[in-house]
Amino acid sequence: MTTRREHAEQLDAADQLAPLREQFQLPPNVVYLDGNSLGALVNQVPDRLADVVTRQWGDHLIRAWNEDAWWQAPIRIGDRIGKLLGAGPGQVVVGESTSIQFFQALTAAARLRSGRRLVLSDLNHFPTNRYLAASVARLLGLEILEVSADDLQAALREHGSDVCAISFGAVDFRTGALLDIPQITEAAHSQGALVVWDVCHAVGAVPLECDADQVDLAVGCTYKYLNGGPGSPAFLYAAARHHAALDLPLTGWHGHADPFGMTHAFEPAEGIAKARVGTLPMLSLLALDAALDVFDGVDLTAVQTKSQDLGDFFLECLADLLNTTPELGVVSPRRATRRGSQVTLSHPEASPVMAALIARGVIGDVRPPGLLRFGWNSLYIRYQDLLHAVEALETVLSEGEHRRPEHQVPRLVT
Numbered sequence: 001m002t003t004r005r006e007h008a009e010q011l012d013a014a015d016q017l018a019p020l021r022e023q024f025q026l027p028p029n030v031v032y033l034d035g036n037s038l039g040a041l042v043n044q045v046p047d048r049l050a051d052v053v054t055r056q057w058g059d060h061l062i063r064a065w066n067e068d069a070w071w072q073a074p075i076r077i078g079d080r081i082g083k084l085l086g087a088g089p090g091q092v093v094v095g096e097s098t099s100i101q102f103f104q105a106l107t108a109a110a111r112l113r114s115g116r117r118l119v120l121s122d123l124n125h126f127p128t129n130r131y132l133a134a135s136v137a138r139l140l141g142l143e144i145l146e147v148s149a150d151d152l153q154a155a156l157r158e159h160g161s162d163v164c165a166i167s168f169g170a171v172d173f174r175t176g177a178l179l180d181i182p183q184i185t186e187a188a189h190s191q192g193a194l195v196v197w198d199v200c201h202a203v204g205a206v207p208l209e210c211d212a213d214q215v216d217l218a219v220g221c222t223y224k225y226l227n228g229g230p231g232s233p234a235f236l237y238a239a240a241r242h243h244a245a246l247d248l249p250l251t252g253w254h255g256h257a258d259p260f261g262m263t264h265a266f267e268p269a270e271g272i273a274k275a276r277v278g279t280l281p282m283l284s285l286l287a288l289d290a291a292l293d294v295f296d297g298v299d300l301t302a303v304q305t306k307s308q309d310l311g312d313f314f315l316e317c318l319a320d321l322l323n324t325t326p327e328l329g330v331v332s333p334r335r336a337t338r339r340g341s342q343v344t345l346s347h348p349e350a351s352p353v354m355a356a357l358i359a360r361g362v363i364g365d366v367r368p369p370g371l372l373r374f375g376w377n378s379l380y381i382r383y384q385d386l387l388h389a390v391e392a393l394e395t396v397l398s399e400g401e402h403r404r405p406e407h408q409v410p411r412l413v414t
């Protein structure tokens with residue numbers, strides 16, 4: 001009989017994506033299961049960033065906007081991200097934060113369907129999306145109705161032509177549940193509504209097909225599975241068919257048709273360039289550019305398959321512990337095809353349990369109410385890492401390490 005360890009090693013040996021791990025700088029003795037919050041450092045980022053600072057900024061000074069094509073970077077890098085979104089060129093811009101891009105996208109969607117007064121919004125949306133949707137509703141005189149994906153069809157039938165837009169998170173940040181993007185998009189369109197997808201927890205982990213699925217607008221961040229670095233700029237996808245009519249609320253000078261004409265009135269640029277706002281943090285933007293190199297030539301379907309297999313392996317290894325620990329539960333969908341790239345467990349003492357795991361070098365995070373999140377980037381996480389995490393959790397719970405005073409932290413900042 002093979003042991004769990006032998007099984008993990010066999011799976012790692014057969015893993016076609018395993019060599020990608022060498023492209024990341026991972027600290028020794030750490031199992032990093034929080035790449036869904038802050039991706040790991042890509043090898044070439046420090047040197048590329050040093051070059052941007054010393055040569056481009058230091059030597060070229062203001063000339064770098066032309067000589068190093070800083071001006072074009074938000075659209076050029078947008079096109080690189082577009083490849084991960086299933087988007088043809090000229091439909092993605094990089095900049096600002098996801099919060100700001102979401103405000104842009106939802107406002108623009110509602111304006112494209114003016115006269116309709118209702119937004120159907122994910123009951124399980126990430127907080128920033130709910131807070132901003134409420135503000136967009138106040139600004140435009142709309143109403144928000146929060147519904148789960150399961151209740152969406154019924155809500156669409158009931159409210160039909162009242163609905164201007166629907167907005168969902170592609171992967172639930174708490175449970176890791178993956179929604180059916182084409183199906184939900186089509187349901188919205190059947191009532192004439194537009195969709196705004198938040199793909200923060202999907203991009204880089206799940207193959208997306210924004211063009212083929214007729215997605216209208218999508219936003220997402222680049223510091224999670226795309227490893228862009230802390231606070232790296234977010235992106236906005238807007239389908240080309242909407243560009244001419246797209247009326248974005250943030251009309252900054254970088255989105256002007258003639259930004260250096262310094263004219264009085266705003267006149268939007270053609271195409272996705274109208275979604276630019278102002279001067280971006282170029283160091284962060286160009287660090288992201290370097291980090292994206294790891295995705296060159298990577299098949300996201302293979303990444304998704306590995307993520308699903310990792311999840312199944314993690315749950316298999318957890319089976320005994322789950323049987324003997326009634327207070328430990330599985331919150332994520334059991335079916336691999338319905339998960340993104342994380343498995344969430346529940347435990348009444350989630351915070352001290354996670355603190356004890358982190359003390360053992362297994363880094364995940366917690367979310368209320370009592371959820372332990374284990375997310376993995378399949379570009380650098382191995383089967384043996386997940387086995388290690390399970391063994392650590394077994395030890396923490398059997399030894400009662402989470403009861404130790406040093407782990408009674410009120411809230412972990414992760």
Ligand SMILES: *Cc1c(COP(=O)(O)O)cnc(C)c1O
Nearest residue numbers: 097098099126169173198200221
């Ligand atoms: C991480 C995340 C955000 C983050 O928004 P910021 O503006 O970058 O802080 C927004 N939405 C979702 C769904 C997220 O998972």
